Amino acid sequence: MGSIFNLSPFYIAKGDVFGKEQPIILVLLDITPMMPVLEGVVMELQDCALPLLREIIATDKEEVAFMDLDAAILVGSMPRREGMERKDLLKANVAIFKSQGAALDKYAKKTVKVLVVGNPANTNCLIAAKSAPSIPKQNFSCLTRLDHNRARSQVAIRCGVPATQVKNVIIWGNHSSTQYPDVHHCVVNMSGCEQPCFDAVKDDAWLKGDFISTVQQRGAAVIKARKLSSAMSAAKAIxxxxxxxxxxxxxxxxxxxxxYSSGNSYGVLEDLIYSFPVQIKDKTWTIVDGLAINDFSRAKMDATAQELKEERDTAVEFLGV
Incomplete structure (x- = not known):
């Protein structure tokens, strides 16, 4: 996660996130052994001479890092190591996100917006939310925007248009290989005329096959190619x-x-962090309800929900709630 950690503060401090006139105080949290490296990040940010950057606080103490936060981006997590079972991975991450959720609950503003990036992102986000009972669950979300951007890009390349001409793709479910990239409600602007994605691409087999697997496996493909996980694209998605x-x-x-799923949308179980199509206004997201779901989509949406249920049930055992 190092490259993401280095790139995201730059974009934020430059004004790409909260606006070109919003002064920024960056609070950077890392584990104690990484503090010398973190100081290097601080020096680089200072050397950028960014006009919006008012202060940088680098710390290894949660009580300092989470004090009065307006927004929190939780990037760090325990990566899966060779020979590690998924249950071991979940146990390690429950400890991390239980601690960070409790710190948010104790020190951050109750209006704080929390984005969880560290994987397994959906379940880590749920643990953080459960560990911060005084902060509304609506304030917690996890990153599936990278998958969303990947899906838009794949369609755009196929159609020979810029990615800006592709809208309303959907990532359903888990940020994992079971996620379902759905283009049944996607439209593509071709020469000034918006067309349904299936009409624009004219290759149903690709859209129901290689397109889905390419998006699902893109992270692994990037690691195989560059020997490191996604950095630029992940920072951009954040x-x-x-x-x-x-x-x-x-x-x-x-x-x-x-x-957070309340159990009222698309038959998704309650008490999961599940990727939905959302619209956002006044810093509040709303699930886009009422979209038609065919049998092909239903099966894939249910499969990723089942994986999330299994992850949640295992994680909650370790959480002790």
């Missing part, structure tokens, strides 16, 4: 997510975010 959360989504468009 900024896209927080910018939309702060400023809202464009009229008639929706984006994808992992948010």
């Amino acid at each position: 900024c896209d997510h927080m910018r939309d959360l702060w400023s809202g989504t464009p009229q008639g468009e929706f984006t994808s975010m992992g948010v």
Whole structure:
């Protein structure tokens, strides 16, 4: 996560997230052994001479890092190591996000907006939210914007248009290989005329096959190619997510975010952090309800929900609630 950690503060301090006139105080939290490296990040940010950056606080103490926060981006998590079972990974991350959730609950503003990036992002986000009972669950979300951006880009490349001409793709479910990139409600602007994605692409087999697997496996493909996880694209997605959360989504468009399921949308179980299509206004997300779901989509949405249920049940055992 190092490259993401280095890039995201730069974009935030430059004004790409909260606006070109919003002064920024950056609070950077890391573990104690990494403090010398963190000081290097601070020096780089200072050397950028960014006009909006008022102060940088680098710390290894949660009580300092979470004090009076307006926005929190939780990037760090325990990565899966060779020979590690998924249960071991969840146990390690429950400890991290239980601690950070409790610190948010104790020190941050109750209006704080919390974005969880560290994987497994959906379940880590749920643990953080459960550990911060005084902060509304509506204030917690996890990052599926990178998957959303990947899906838009794949369609755009296929159609020979800029990614800005592709809108309303959906990422359903978990930020994992079970996620479902859905283009049944996507439209593509071709030469000034908006067309349904299936009409624009004209290759149903690709949209129901290789397109889905490419988006699902893109992170692994990046690691295989560059020997490191996504950095530029992940940092950009973090900024896209927080910018939309702060400023809202464009009229008639929706984006994808992992948010708390109340059990009232698309048959998704209650008490999961599940990626839905959302629209955002006044710093509040609303799930886009009423979209038609065919049998193909239903099966994939249910499969990723089942994985999230299993992750949640295992994690909650470790949480002790």
